Amino acid sequence: MFGRLLALNWKIFVSNLNRFQLLLLIGYIMFLGIMTVNLVGTAIVVILLDTDPWMKTQIPWLTPEIYTFLLLVFANSYWVMHFSFTNLRLLNITENRKLLGFGFPLKRLSRYLMIIGFCHPVNIIYNFTWLVFLMIQVSHFYQVLIGVAAIIFNYVLIYSIKHRFIKIVERRFIGVVVGFLFLIFGLFQAVSLFAENSQEIFIQIVPRVETLNTVLSWSPGGLLIQAINVEYGWTTAAIIFGFLVLLIGLILVDHFRKTCEGLINPTIRKAEQQTSKLWTFLRRVMGVNAGKYYYYVMIHPYNKLQLLTLAVVPVVYVPILLQVKYTAAQTILIPTILAGIPVALLAMGMANMYGYENRELLMHLQFPIKLEKQLKERFLGVIIFPLMVFYIITIFELLLIPQIVGVYKIFVANTFFFLCFMVLFIWSSYYQYQKATYSSMSYKHPIIPQKVTFVITFVIFSMGYLIFVPLENLEWYRITIMSVVIVVIGVYLWRHMSFLVNLFKKQILKRLWTE
Numbered sequence: 001m002f003g004r005l006l007a008l009n010w011k012i013f014v015s016n017l018n019r020f021q022l023l024l025l026i027g028y029i030m031f032l033g034i035m036t037v038n039l040v041g042t043a044i045v046v047i048l049l050d051t052d053p054w055m056k057t058q059i060p061w062l063t064p065e066i067y068t069f070l071l072l073v074f075a076n077s078y079w080v081m082h083f084s085f086t087n088l089r090l091l092n093i094t095e096n097r098k099l100l101g102f103g104f105p106l107k108r109l110s111r112y113l114m115i116i117g118f119c120h121p122v123n124i125i126y127n128f129t130w131l132v133f134l135m136i137q138v139s140h141f142y143q144v145l146i147g148v149a150a151i152i153f154n155y156v157l158i159y160s161i162k163h164r165f166i167k168i169v170e171r172r173f174i175g176v177v178v179g180f181l182f183l184i185f186g187l188f189q190a191v192s193l194f195a196e197n198s199q200e201i202f203i204q205i206v207p208r209v210e211t212l213n214t215v216l217s218w219s220p221g222g223l224l225i226q227a228i229n230v231e232y233g234w235t236t237a238a239i240i241f242g243f244l245v246l247l248i249g250l251i252l253v254d255h256f257r258k259t260c261e262g263l264i265n266p267t268i269r270k271a272e273q274q275t276s277k278l279w280t281f282l283r284r285v286m287g288v289n290a291g292k293y294y295y296y297v298m299i300h301p302y303n304k305l306q307l308l309t310l311a312v313v314p315v316v317y318v319p320i321l322l323q324v325k326y327t328a329a330q331t332i333l334i335p336t337i338l339a340g341i342p343v344a345l346l347a348m349g350m351a352n353m354y355g356y357e358n359r360e361l362l363m364h365l366q367f368p369i370k371l372e373k374q375l376k377e378r379f380l381g382v383i384i385f386p387l388m389v390f391y392i393i394t395i396f397e398l399l400l401i402p403q404i405v406g407v408y409k410i411f412v413a414n415t416f417f418f419l420c421f422m423v424l425f426i427w428s429s430y431y432q433y434q435k436a437t438y439s440s441m442s443y444k445h446p447i448i449p450q451k452v453t454f455v456i457t458f459v460i461f462s463m464g465y466l467i468f469v470p471l472e473n474l475e476w477y478r479i480t481i482m483s484v485v486i487v488v489i490g491v492y493l494w495r496h497m498s499f500l501v502n503l504f505k506k507q508i509l510k511r512l513w514t515e
Contacts, residue, residue, distance in 0.1 A: 008096075040128070072217060079220045118155070145241050154224060286381040289374045332469060336467075339393075339417045339460075343421045356436050372501050375497060394410055423489060426500070
């Protein structure tokens with residue numbers, strides 16, 4: 001039965017796979033391979049720091065205490081990465097729950113979906129790296145058993161915490177934002193303090209390294225290291241192993257119940273009031289078509305989570321990169337990250353422009369207004385907010401980080417960035433259409449396909465290198481080329497809306513009628 005379920009999900013996946021998506025899938029597999037090599041290689045290098053004779057001669061200050069400190073810092077940093085990138089969504093639960101109508105037992109289906117959901121490729125890579133990192137350090141067989149149990153417990157615990165965090169964001173978004181602001185303020189203070197007094201801090205750390213090791217050893221990464229490098233003895237190890245198995249079982253039972261609830265009631269959608277102040281405001285500012293669409297985008301709980309996640313990237317990484325003395329960090333990475341913010345906002349509104357209203361969109365097609373005019377209004381409405389963010393960020397760059405790029409170049413580069421991705425998202429809205437779900441138990445991204453997300457991330461950094469790498473005397477040639485492309489894209493899109501109208505009728509209209 002489990003094999004048939006895997007075959008069914010594979011057929012669902014293949015049926016939605018076109019040629020371009022196949023290329024994206026190949027690129028994604030290559031990316032996962034590079035990611036695995038980097039993570040596992042870094043873990044092995046950190047472990048072998050104190051065993052390589054070359055390291056001992058070149059780094060004489062690497063005492064056992066300092067080595068333990070570096071080991072604990074790596075373990076805790078890696079745990080934060082593991083927590084951040086643990087993926088909760090893999091399956092199309094809307095398709096899988098149809099099996100219930102054919103008599104497939106609910107509990108058996110929930111167990112199978114749990115197994116498949118836990119086995120996302122990114123999650124497997126992180127857990128495999130933990131396994132390599134910890135197993136290199138073991139000296140007794142019972143440490144292997146405890147280490148494996150600790151890795152599984154760590155994974156299911158992260159999975160459970162992240163699932164509940166999504167629920168909290170959906171229901172208590174304002175409270176989460178306030179807490180996030182306090183966290184960011186503290187992070188700013190810590191980064192600035194460390195940047196201004198880095199040498200003094202290192203000097204103070206060395207005499208207190210044993211105390212720091214004691215504190216870090218009780219953090220999540222430190223506890224995982226303790227699981228495999230402490231000599232418990234077989235009796236104590238058996239007790240710890242049994243306790244970990246019990247905790248794993250309790251968490252899995254809890255997740256099993258949540259999965260059953262998600263299968264029975266997968267579309268938990270808040271009641272929407274057409275007379276709300278938000279809808280009135282958007283309708284007045286953006287018009288009926290764009291306003292109604294933006295209303296659905298803004299009330300979607302997953303978009304709120306995406307917005308919160310999007311705010312973390314520049315707030316965390318830009319201050320850190322500003323303290324880096326390498327020129328490339330300020331001339332390439334910072335402009336790329338800042339230019340990617342309005343692009344990510346644009347993706348939230350444009351990458352799946354017809355997956356929100358569905359039935360209501362069919363009613364709009366019956367209005368005595370030309371479809372071309374409706375689509376133009378929708379396109380213009382979608383880009384208003386990202387454009388506002390775009391100009392705010394550009395002004396911020398020019399005022400606070402003037403050493404990065406020139407005035408004209410940053411406006412042209414960011415506009416070029418914005419328009420190129422707008423074309424990508426217009427394509428995505430027609431060829432990557434999927435109905436937006438309203439449940440955190442959807443097991444996949446409810447709005448934007450993962451293949452599109454991968455392309456966005458890859459192309460953002462690729463274009464960042466092409467656009468922001470200094471060319472000195474050749475800079476004006478690049479600016480001229482980007483300016484011409486901007487004009488061509490803008491004129492072409494505006495004068496060929498009829499093509500998009502016909503594409504809508506071919507690609508989207510049939511899907512809307514069948515849903």
